[in-house]
Amino acid sequence: MQLVDGQYQIGGINLLDICKEFDTPLYVYDCDKITDQYKSLLSAFKDVKVKINYACKALTNINILKLMNQLGAGLDTVSIQEVELGLKAGFSPDKIIYTPNCVSFEEIQMAVDYGVIVNIDNIETLEQFGHEYGSSYPVCIRINPHILGGGNVKISTGHIDSKFGISIHQMRHVERIVANDKMNINGLHMHTGSDILDVDIFLRGAEILLQTASDYFPNLEFIDFGSGFKVKYRDNDIATDVESLGETLSKRFNKFCKDYGKDLEIMFEPGKFLVSESGYLLVHTNVIKQTTATVFAGVDSGQNHLIRPMMYDAYHKITNISNPEGKKRIYTVVGYICETDTFGWDRRINEVKEGDILAIHNAGAYGFSMSSNYNSRYRPAEVMIYKGKALLIRRRETMADLIATQVEQEL
Numbered sequence: 001m002q003l004v005d006g007q008y009q010i011g012g013i014n015l016l017d018i019c020k021e022f023d024t025p026l027y028v029y030d031c032d033k034i035t036d037q038y039k040s041l042l043s044a045f046k047d048v049k050v051k052i053n054y055a056c057k058a059l060t061n062i063n064i065l066k067l068m069n070q071l072g073a074g075l076d077t078v079s080i081q082e083v084e085l086g087l088k089a090g091f092s093p094d095k096i097i098y099t100p101n102c103v104s105f106e107e108i109q110m111a112v113d114y115g116v117i118v119n120i121d122n123i124e125t126l127e128q129f130g131h132e133y134g135s136s137y138p139v140c141i142r143i144n145p146h147i148l149g150g151g152n153v154k155i156s157t158g159h160i161d162s163k164f165g166i167s168i169h170q171m172r173h174v175e176r177i178v179a180n181d182k183m184n185i186n187g188l189h190m191h192t193g194s195d196i197l198d199v200d201i202f203l204r205g206a207e208i209l210l211q212t213a214s215d216y217f218p219n220l221e222f223i224d225f226g227s228g229f230k231v232k233y234r235d236n237d238i239a240t241d242v243e244s245l246g247e248t249l250s251k252r253f254n255k256f257c258k259d260y261g262k263d264l265e266i267m268f269e270p271g272k273f274l275v276s277e278s279g280y281l282l283v284h285t286n287v288i289k290q291t292t293a294t295v296f297a298g299v300d301s302g303q304n305h306l307i308r309p310m311m312y313d314a315y316h317k318i319t320n321i322s323n324p325e326g327k328k329r330i331y332t333v334v335g336y337i338c339e340t341d342t343f344g345w346d347r348r349i350n351e352v353k354e355g356d357i358l359a360i361h362n363a364g365a366y367g368f369s370m371s372s373n374y375n376s377r378y379r380p381a382e383v384m385i386y387k388g389k390a391l392l393i394r395r396r397e398t399m400a401d402l403i404a405t406q407v408e409q410e411l
Contacts, residue, residue, distance in 0.1 A: 001030070001280060001319075001359065008321040008359065011385040015282060015321050018383060018390050019357050024284040025301035025380040027368050027394075029059075031067055032385070033278035034364075038071050041229075041270065044246025048253050048266045053097055055227060055271030056082050058365040061382055063393040064275065065089035076269035080107045083116055097224070097269070099142060099189065101164060105129075112137055119189050119224070121165045123173060130181030140187030140224065143168055143212060145205040147192055165190065168208060171216050185217050191226030191269065199245045202228070206249060210256045220260075224267035225249070231276050233315045233362050240273075272365040279364020281306050281380075282321075285356045286336065294332050297352045299343070302335025304374040306360060306367050309343050317361040318344050326350035333358065337375050368394075373402060 001008055001015070008015045010030045018028060041052050053074035056065060060082065066089050068075065074095040075086040080103075086096045093115035100107060101121060105128055111118050112133070120126045121142035129139055144165030166174060178185055190209050192202065206225055213220055229240040249266075257263050283299040290296075308314035318333050320326065328348045335341040343360060352358070371379045378397035383390050 001361075003324055006324060008319070008324065010280075011388050013385060013388070013390050015280075015359065016357060019282055019284075021390070022381055022383055022392060023396065024282050024357065025299075025305055026282045027363065027380055027382040028280045028282060028390075029064065029275070029364055029382070029384045030278040030280075031387075034064075034067060034274055035071060037270075037274045037277070038068075038073060041242060041246075041268065041273070044242040045250055045266065045268075046246075047250040049263060051222070051265055051267045053095075053224075053267060053269045054274055055269045056086065057369060058271030059275045059279070059367070059369055060085055061368070061384075061393050062089050063384055063391070065091070067384075067386075068274075069095075074267075076271070077116075079103075080110050083111055083114055087114065097140070097267075099191075105132075117187070119187070123166055123170060123177070126166070126174065126183075127177045127181075130177055130183045133183075135182045135184045138184040138186035138221075140189050140222075141166060141174065141185060141217075142189045142191070143209060145190050145192070145208040147201060147205045147208075168212060171212060175216050185219065186221045187224060187267075188213050188217060188220060189224040189226065189267075192228050199241060199248070202240075202245065203248060203252075206252070210252070214256075214260065220262075220264055222265040222267050223253075224269065227268050227270040227273060229270055229273040231273055231362065234317065242273075276362045276365035279362070279367060281360040281363040281367060283358050283360065285352055285354055285358060288352060288354055295330065297331045297333045297349075297358070299333060299335060299358060301343075301380070302337035302341045302375075302377070304335075304337055304377050305371050305380055306343065306363055307370050307372075308366055310341065311370075316343060316363065318347055318349055319359045319361065320350040320352050320356055321359050322356035323350045323352070337377075373397075376402060378402065 001010055051074050053076040054068040055076040057078055069090050075091050077083045077098050083096055083098050096116040097119055098111045098116045099119040119140040119142050142165045144167050188209055190205055192205055232239045253266050283301040285297055285299055287298040303310045329351050330346055331349050331352055332345050333343040381396040382394035384393050
């Protein structure tokens with residue numbers, strides 16, 4: 001989003017004009033930003049055979065999936081429904097990796113039937129998979145390296161108390177299961193969670209994964225290091241230095257491949273890194289309410305559309321795009337949901353009046369995908385800015401959508 005001649009624009013299109021055309025609340029995604037983020041990762045790991053799998057749980061709109069496929073990305077999925085969305089978007093099965101957690105074995109069998117890459121994070125499930133498929137279907141194993149990658153504990157997945165992955169201390173057990181059923185282990189995987197602040201911590205986990213590969217798995221085709229690359233939420237925020245990480249990890253990975261005796265593919269599965277900064281939630285200011293302690297700007301959205309501030313205490317920058325040159329004042333921006341429902345506390349924002357449009361930044365990841373119909377509110381529309389055009393990629397819901405799956409009985 002850029003301020004050009006007093007107007008906030010994306011791809012040369014005035015955001016206020018977009019609001020007039022599609023109304024608010026509205027999710028808007030900048031496809032150029034997504035493309036730049038994808039290319040920056042490819043550049044950072046240019047010295048290795050790299051595959052970037054988009055973690056689609058961040059934003060599953062099928063048009064975003066089509067864009068990722070067009071860019072050459074693979075797809076990281078965590079449910080059979082995401083697998084099916086990926087196939088519908090045009091991804092070939094060999095470009096989709098499926099990493100479920102606590103699902104039924106029947107769902108894993110469905111993934112096998114689709115022909116996608118299967119990644120298992122539980123010893124019991126691995127054993128069942130071996131009994132069912134033996135060496136006939138390759139499988140990846142998700143390791144828990146027992147490290148804390150950084151960020152909110154709710155999004156950290158590689159520590160000792162996490163439900164994800166098979167402990168590195170259980171590899172002898174895994175080795176016995178693999179040998180007994182002559183399983184074809186084609187990949188190793190880890191994911192420490194989002195918001196990695198310290199590259200050295202990520203590299204420590206990578207070292208554990210490489211050592212595990214050397215010690216137990218001689219026939220791998222790829223190693224998947226997950227993601228967790230942090231993006232900036234504030235103007236002076238810290239982001240993961242992917243260039244530094246790429247240079248260091250690429251050298252280490254190339255040395256590993258030489259010692260391993262085989263050139264493997266290195267994989268990553270970014271979600272937030274690719275789409276977070278591309279997205280904005282545009283909202284209309286309904287009321288300005290001054291109390292004895294606070295000035296509230298109340299908008300036509302809430303935690304039903306963007307739950308991250310209330311769920312994770314996540315920070316999202318807020319800009320008044322209707323009054324870009326106005327005097328700064330302090331506001332607490334709140335939603336219209338019937339409970340404490342706050343987007344930002346005590347924010348310095350250009351003076352806000354009723355009717356102004358506010359842009360909530362970094363809303364591309366885990367915004368719409370975690371939205372709901374709480375308070376029986378409709379979920380918003382979505383628009384993508386693609387090649388200089390504003391394209392509607394999800395219409396706004398209606399009452400018909402709200403009751404479409406309900407079965408009304410005669411009482």
